[in-house]
Amino acid sequence: TQLLEQSPQFLSIQEGENLTVYCNSSSVFSSLQWYRQEPGEGPVLLVTVVTGGEVKKLKRLTFQFGDARKDSSLHITAAQPGDTGLYLCAGEGDSSASKIIFGSGTRLSIRP
Amino acid sequence: ETGVTQTPRHLVMGMTNKKSLKCEQHLGHNAMYWYKQSAKKPLELMFVYSLEERVENNSVPSRFSPECPNSSHLFLHLHTLQPEDSALYLCASSPGENYGYTFGSGTRLTVV
Numbered sequence: 514t515q516l517l518e519q520s521p522q523f524l525s526i527q528e529g530e531n532l533t534v535y536c537n538s539s540s541v542f543s544s545l546q547w548y549r550q551e552p553g554e555g556p557v558l559l560v561t562v563v564t565g566g567e568v569k570k571l572k573r574l575t576f577q578f579g580d581a582r583k584d585s586s587l588h589i590t591a592a593q594p595g596d597t598g599l600y601l602c603a604g605e606g607d608s609s610a611s612k613i614i615f616g617s618g619t620r621l622s623i624r625p
Numbered sequence: 626e627t628g629v630t631q632t633p634r635h636l637v638m639g640m641t642n643k644k645s646l647k648c649e650q651h652l653g654h655n656a657m658y659w660y661k662q663s664a665k666k667p668l669e670l671m672f673v674y675s676l677e678e679r680v681e682n683n684s685v686p687s688r689f690s691p692e693c694p695n696s697s698h699l700f701l702h703l704h705t706l707q708p709e710d711s712a713l714y715l716c717a718s719s720p721g722e723n724y725g726y727t728f729g730s731g732t733r734l735t736v737v
Contacts, residue, residue, distance in 0.1 A: 517667075544723040555629075555715050555728030556668075563723055601668070605723060613726070615668040 516540075517604055517616035525622040529591055534619040536602035537584045543605050545578055545585045550599040550618075592623045628652045631716050631729035639737055640706060646732045648699040648716030654727070655720060657699045659691060662713040662731070674699060706736045 520535050536545070544563045548556035560569050562578035562585060569576045573596075575588040589596055602616045629650045638644050648657065659671040673681035674693040688710075690702040699716055713733050717726035 546725045548725075548728075553730070553733075555631075555717070555731050556726075558725040558727065561723060561725045603668075603725075613670070617665070617667045 517602055517614055519600075519602060519616035519619050521619060522617070523620050523622075525624065526592060527624050528593060531588070531590050532592055532621070533586055533588045534600055534621070535584065535586050536604075536616055538604060539583065540604070540606065541582050543582070545582070545605070546603045546613075547576055547585070547587055548601040548603065550601060551597075556599075556601055592621075594623045594625050597621060597623050629716055629718055629727050629729035631714075631732055633732060634730060635733045635735075637735045637737060638703070638706065640708075642706075643702070643704040645703065646701040646714055646716075646734075648701075648729055649697060650716075650718040650727070651697055652718060652727060653720070654718035655696065656718060657693060657696075658717045658719070658726065659699070659701050660715040660717060662715055668715070672701075703734075706734075708736050710734065711736045 517536055517538050526532055544561055546561045547559045549559055550556040560571055560576045562569060562576055565582045566580045567578045573590045577586050585602055600619045600621055603613050605613045632647045656675045658673050661669045661671055670683050671685045672691040677693050677696055688705050692700040711734055713731045715731045716729040719726050
């Protein structure tokens, strides 16, 4: 059974600080996605990483896919209150789209 | 508005009721999904439809019955639910492998 573990589960930091959240598995994924979910809404796709070692940047967010395609990290620089939300990683295990699994999420709170 | 519309947004139903959740997408995506999101648990995949054919049923109780009449619409028919079925039910669509999902805003279901 493939599992994705996210850490930390909860994170509360001051506006302007930097942070990193992690997504780890013992399984290899063909791709990995990061989503942000706000209360009362569905998750919104932020990025998809496909190649081992790949780094993608989205403004102040930097996403990295591990060389072995088993883990990923999300780094936020100079966090802002608008970054508050539940961050979910999801891994696609093989050629079938039905094999996407989600981590349990990191709940991020940015204090003004 | 994400391109995936779910109705209703909120639903309260008794254990003997029958209701249906609706999902609609006009993104031209080939695959559609139902997920269940409960507190403190990862997103649970319930059903997958690809090109209007059900390709996955993750051991979901028969009191949940999906229907996909065409590539743009997906329903989840509910009957004789239990209080533990209370959750956020999310619909998603995808154009294919490694592209990620577009989620709807979800239906917050409460079974009383």
